[in-house]
Amino acid sequence: MDKSGMHASRISREYDDEVKEFLDFAKRSLPNNNGRFFCPCKKCCNLTKLSANDIYDHLICDGINLSYTKWIWHGEGGERTSTSNTYVDNEANEDDESEDRLDEMFRDVGEEFADRSNELDELLSDSKQPLWPGCSKYTRLSAVLKLFNLKAGNGWSDKSFTALLGLLKDMLPEDNELPKNTYDAKKILCPMGMEYEKIHACPNDCILFRNDYKELHACPICGASRYKPREHVVGNASLKGPPAKVLWYIPIVPRFKRLFSNPSDAKNLTWHVDKRISDGKLRHPADSPQWKTFDNAFPEFGHESRNLRLGLCTDGINRHGNLSSKHSSWPVMLVIYNLPPWLCMKRKYILLCLMISGPKQPGNDIDVFLAPLVEDLKKLWDEGVIVFDAYRKENFKLQAMLFCTINDFPAYGNLSGYSVKGHKAYPICEENTCYYQLVHGRKIVYMGHRRFLDRFHPYRRLKKAFNGQQDYRNAPQPRTGFEVYERVQGINVTFGKTQKLISQRGKKTKTNVEIRSNEKSPWKKKSIFFDLPYWKTLDMRHSIDVMHVEKNVCDSIVGTLLDIKGKTKDGLNARLDLIGMNI
Template sequence: MKRSTLEFRNLVKEKIVRCVLKNAVRKGDTRILCPCLNCENLEKVLTPDVCVDHLVLRGFVKDYTRWIFHGEPIGISGIEIGRQETREDVNDDDDIKRDRIDSLIDVVQVNFEDEPCVLERLLSDAKKPLYPNCDRFTRLSAVMNLMSLKVENRLSDKSFTALLELLDDMLPEGHVLPKSTYEAKKVMCPIGYDNEKIHACPKDCILYRKKYKDLHKCPKCGTSRYRVKDKDGSCEKKEGSPAKVVWYLPIIPRFKRFFANVNETKKLRWHSEMRKKDGKLRHPADAPQWRTIDRMFPEFGKDCRNLRLGLCTDGMNPFSTLSSQHSTWPVLLCIYNLPPYLCMKRKYLMLLLLIQGPKQPGNDIDVFLEPLIDDLRLFVDEGVMVYDAVAKEDFKLHAILLCTINDFYAYGNLSGYSVKGKKSCPICDQGTIAPWLTYSGKNVYTNYRRFLRRNHPYRRMKKAFNGTVENKMAPIPLEEDEVFQQVKDINVFYGKPNRFEKNAKYKKRSIF
């Protein structure tokens, strides 16, 4: 259709007035970004009539098929522009480089409706050649590869700036590579993961979020939220640095990025579409636990894109010393939908929480898991709308926690079960057999031959074990109602009292 015809003018006017202007009025404005060939949706905010004139005279900006600047939602946002240019120059046999490109030039699932300038700058960097006539790297892909090199080799900001300055002298004139670490990070900022810095009570009583967000002292123990108090000893004013901080990296935007990438989405569907199904246990999808969940929740199991997750946590000393005076707890998440050779790769292990020390959280770790539990409840109860790059559609993603991975003591912290004493086995419960060693002064748990099948040869061995034949059978696991009856009257109080409070309670009990 020619732009000079009256039919074209009426069609454009009708489209702008009915769709674009309607979205602008909803946001409290009567002007819109002009999508003509010269204005290119950048900074010129004009009236609809002027926009119609521009479009008739100049035509639409090239490749503007999804109206993201005029109210149409972003189905897949990010940097697919420039992906083909970069991928064409990657050798198919170079698996390491191809995986690096896949992980770096990822599709970013960010809502830019309120920040069109950020999206425009990001797309511009993805299309802009690194230097004139360069067809191998764009400005964005070059910065992403260099930042990946910085992370993998643990380069300091000073060293990385020196590298960029050296490359500035090597590259031809007219290149657009940043000259400092600060400028490189500004290019990467829209692609970075969001994180939440949550203040916590120093005694692990609460997190200062939701109803406690604006408090300056803990409502349970009265401890100040900040390190520095007022001159009179109170903590009414917001002053000083927080006494304790928890870092939380939300999982929802990270899952959206996974599914917005075609290659990653295919890997997340591998367990259903490409797994070998011959009755042998090669993947968690072959286990009875996986099939039990599909049977109990058929709607969840119907869609192979729904995620099964594993939670991993334990204490560590981040300062690489032999001292045990500091304990920081990272909380990781692994995805079992992936092929077995990728489940535990560093690329797919997601850091969710970083609980700073110096003391371990212990049973109070439930307080720090609140943000993660809220997101997991959202995935279970309502689901999250996610764009599938393979099916090219939006769908409602659900996820469940399939298992936890930890040692026995961390298991006790996560579950709240006592892992010390005679009844420390959560499976055997009251049927735990734990002989006491008088000279060692501890319980030992050695009677686990009863979990073997009835005719197993180990049951008849005497010398290799404790000198007796094992005839006992494994205890029957408790049902849901039996577990509830045991824990229904337990009152949990989070927080760590100080030494004086402990001594006072002990004296009070000893007197009476």
């Protein structure tokens, strides 16, 4: 079938006739589709079923996806089953199958690059262009990919990689298509890179300049300029300098699509259902009570084994190494708990989605920067996205949920909105936290651990080894998500480093007018995660990572037992405090 008309101008009669012929072909080839077919326009990329009239409008307005050369989703060369998007080719051979897989990959990423169709077409042509005339082993794209894998795996510099490309280009036949330097090689792979967003932020962490604030040049809360001032202005150059603060956001939806476009990754993402051993032992998050309770509460979500359960982790890093200890940038990462235990914490499966730039840590204002990620998580829960599963050869609606956060204790306080310092620093006990102010050490210690032991544990009877008293109290019960939500929903917080907290905690405002309340609460804010519809139903929303607990506790114990200088907790003040506590 001659398809050259699809490359003609969209306002030409030739293109219009070709579109009509395409629709007639689809109707003849797939008569049982009730008049609805996958739309192959540049925006839909065969991901959405529409009526023939709507497809005609899309193809005229947006044009056809030029990488869709074989109309396999509309009956060319075989039949697509009615229950799934699996294609059955009656004439297929091994070469055709590999070509179809390549087309499927580009169809899957086509939605991301709908506005970059020319680059995608170039990438597709590079994937079919031999490295030199007659070469059957490598294409231009596959050769560059293999070389870049070697570069990344061995830590080559750009300079050495350019020298290698120049040497290889001289060794190969004269009419080879290998790029001559690193810059040209990166241009070939550019369309395969992940999209990202640079979102300007208020330098005082009050807002992000997006949505309603997108066109503003100053923060509406603190008045700080969105841009740094230029020191030297030449002629009529713009006075607008670089942004004062930038949030880097890498959207998560395209990355999930890419995971499922790889057959081996798509297979591993259902390991928790297909290959996990269910014998009552806790080896995987899927064995936890929260996983099972969530499936019972939302059976539609739990029925689809490919729906993702995510863990969020963040902490401050000093990207300048030891050169400066005053800088703190905060990466926010997601881990996928669907994967088997030996893969889910591997570097390639940990998704960096946000980079909050410093130099100051976001602290309580981290909710401002989490807004783009939470919006995507809400979309993945409420609507879902159509994703192609390369392992099962079908499209399905992908949903995802945030299973929990996992951080150290200070970051726990930033994300949950709970004050992790002072007399009520223990989130389980809250107002009933057993604290003791050391007289000589001038620190607050928490002594009520024996409440969590068994009722008749011998430690409950001991006096001298603890604080001179026996302890038979019952352990406090953690508050449910609904109870926490009731406590925090009335808290009024204005984000920003220059703003004082106005809440029920009784803090003072800028005008020193005290906001009085009947009860001072340890909660500082309503966490942005409560915007997720399911968040309040989770039994465990925030976790403490094992590494920090083990390291800090082990360092203190070993340092004290071995009397390591700088590590031991034993000293004159500690001895005097022990006497004061009858220990």
